[in-house]
Amino acid sequence: MTEVLVPFDEVVEKFDPALGLEIHVELNTNTKMFCGCPAVFGGEPNTQVCPTCLGLPGAMPVVNGKAVESAIRIGLALNCEIAEWCRFARKNYFYPDMPKNFQTSQYDEPIAFEGYLDVDVEGETFRIEIERAHMEEDTGKSSHVGGSDGRIHGADYSLVDYNRAGIPLIEIVTKPILGTGDKAPLVAKAYVSAIRDLIVALGVSDARMDQGSIRADVNLSLAPKGSGVLGTRSETKNVNSLRSVERAVRFEMARHAGILLGGGAVLQETRHFHENDGSTSSGREKSDAEDYRYFPEPDLVPVAPSREWVEELRATLPENPATKRVRLQGEWGFTDLEMRDTVGAGALDLVEQTVAAGAAPQAARKWWLTELARRANDAGVELTELSVTPAQVAAVQALVDAKTINDKLARQVFDGLLAGEGTPEEIIAARGLAVVSDEGALSAAVDKAIAENPDIADKIRDGKVAAAGALIGAVMKEMRGQADAGRVRELVLEKLA
Numbered sequence: 001m002t003e004v005l006v007p008f009d010e011v012v013e014k015f016d017p018a019l020g021l022e023i024h025v026e027l028n029t030n031t032k033m034f035c036g037c038p039a040v041f042g043g044e045p046n047t048q049v050c051p052t053c054l055g056l057p058g059a060m061p062v063v064n065g066k067a068v069e070s071a072i073r074i075g076l077a078l079n080c081e082i083a084e085w086c087r088f089a090r091k092n093y094f095y096p097d098m099p100k101n102f103q104t105s106q107y108d109e110p111i112a113f114e115g116y117l118d119v120d121v122e123g124e125t126f127r128i129e130i131e132r133a134h135m136e137e138d139t140g141k142s143s144h145v146g147g148s149d150g151r152i153h154g155a156d157y158s159l160v161d162y163n164r165a166g167i168p169l170i171e172i173v174t175k176p177i178l179g180t181g182d183k184a185p186l187v188a189k190a191y192v193s194a195i196r197d198l199i200v201a202l203g204v205s206d207a208r209m210d211q212g213s214i215r216a217d218v219n220l221s222l223a224p225k226g227s228g229v230l231g232t233r234s235e236t237k238n239v240n241s242l243r244s245v246e247r248a249v250r251f252e253m254a255r256h257a258g259i260l261l262g263g264g265a266v267l268q269e270t271r272h273f274h275e276n277d278g279s280t281s282s283g284r285e286k287s288d289a290e291d292y293r294y295f296p297e298p299d300l301v302p303v304a305p306s307r308e309w310v311e312e313l314r315a316t317l318p319e320n321p322a323t324k325r326v327r328l329q330g331e332w333g334f335t336d337l338e339m340r341d342t343v344g345a346g347a348l349d350l351v352e353q354t355v356a357a358g359a360a361p362q363a364a365r366k367w368w369l370t371e372l373a374r375r376a377n378d379a380g381v382e383l384t385e386l387s388v389t390p391a392q393v394a395a396v397q398a399l400v401d402a403k404t405i406n407d408k409l410a411r412q413v414f415d416g417l418l419a420g421e422g423t424p425e426e427i428i429a430a431r432g433l434a435v436v437s438d439e440g441a442l443s444a445a446v447d448k449a450i451a452e453n454p455d456i457a458d459k460i461r462d463g464k465v466a467a468a469g470a471l472i473g474a475v476m477k478e479m480r481g482q483a484d485a486g487r488v489r490e491l492v493l494e495k496l497a
């Protein structure tokens with residue numbers, strides 16, 4: 001089916017978008033939600049399973065206390081009420097990745113409810129109301145082999161790995177998010193980003209969207225501008241990057257508008273997102289009245305966290321990431337743009353740690369956002385995955401400050417650090433990178449450059465100081481980059497004064 005996609009400007013002129021986001025956070029507990037199986041990512045398929053998470057007859061589940069603790073901390077960080085008493089429920093459905101034929105989840109009694117999170121988009125604050133955050137278990141993972149795109153359609157056969165079945169999840173559900181207008185795609189992205197930051201600050205998950213430890217389902221509907229009603233929504237499932245969240249909203253807005261302006265009706269359904277072109281395609285039809293025959297889980301006791309415990313956990317909450325950002329920006333003297341770039345590059349913590357290790361904030365920012373960001377990009381990894389530590393970056397900058405090396409040589413030190421050649425000092429010694437501080441050698445190189453470039457030298461003698469750059473360049477080349485450019489400049493100007 002060919003879709004009519006309406007240009008974004010026209011969509012927001014004629015319609016009000018309503019967003020709804022469901023985020024699944026995989027907790028980083030040592031063990032699964034209801035059994036003692038390890039909950040680590042990446043084991044050989046079906047090696048981290050037991051009778052309980054496979055749903056074998058007679059196996060009895062036990063709630064993971066650490067998961068409950070993480071759920072409460074997430075709820076508190078989202079300004080939620082914490083239930084005094086709540087239960088798990090069985091969500092009954094058959095699907096091959098769900099070995100028990102039901103998922104143990106929470107239904108009408110979530111552990112946390114009625115919260116909010118404020119997000120900033122281009123200087124405007126949007127309050128996202130949280131309906132609930134509840135505990136549940138993850139499903140197994142199916143892979144479909146033989147098809148062109150990993151989908152079940154066209155596949156020769158399917159495999160299922162139950163290692164993930166039973167890993168604790170927290171599902172965070174928003175209320176409908178209204179009034180975002182043309183900022184809807186950015187608000188959705190900012191919200192998921194804020195949740196991720198919060199989860200990282202709480203330390204309750206690996207928070208790796210690319211590995212599925214944070215997954216977002218993006219609901220979108222459009223209503224005629226100013227009508228105040230809610231339109232029929234689509235639900236784009238398992239969007240796994242911040243950029244994709246924004247693109248999915250943008251695409252769905254254009255698609256819904258195309259249907260509505262053409263006189264059609266939007267189908268309430270799940271959609272798949274396609275990274276390659278930012279489009280979505282139809283999944284399965286979904287009605288609100290889908291009957292999972294929920295009922296209270298009879299094999300588990302209710303969860304009744306004492307108020308004392310809840311208050312103890314409240315005291316463990318980290319500084320709110322948004323508040324922290326404002327504080328750090330003030331301490332570092334960064335402009336809004338510098339701060340936004342730092343956050344956008346995922347370098348906030350790295351810069352903070354580099355500053356804590358003694359580097360000036362601007363120097364820390366410079367290395368992480370230029371040299372190291374480029375290398376991470378080339379290697380296709382996150383900045384945090386580079387084998388260079390904040391302490392090493394601070395050590396390299398200290399050597400630059402001491403004029404042992406210059407910025408250009410520092411880049412070669414980073415090469416050495418990434419190649420595991422030892423400490424910055426060892427790399428400088430082994431690679432012979434220290435700047436030449438021998439004034440005699442520097443002076444001779446400057447004299448040589450002046451002699452070889454008489455026209456430029458004359459210009460500088462005539463007061464055209466800007467021409468000095470060419471001579472400095474010639475000296476630096478002669479010294480194979482191993483000179484202090486500032487000192488070379490002083491020498492050039494002294495000799496031609």
Ligand SMILES: [Zn+2]
Nearest residue numbers: 035037050053
């Ligand atoms: Zn198990």
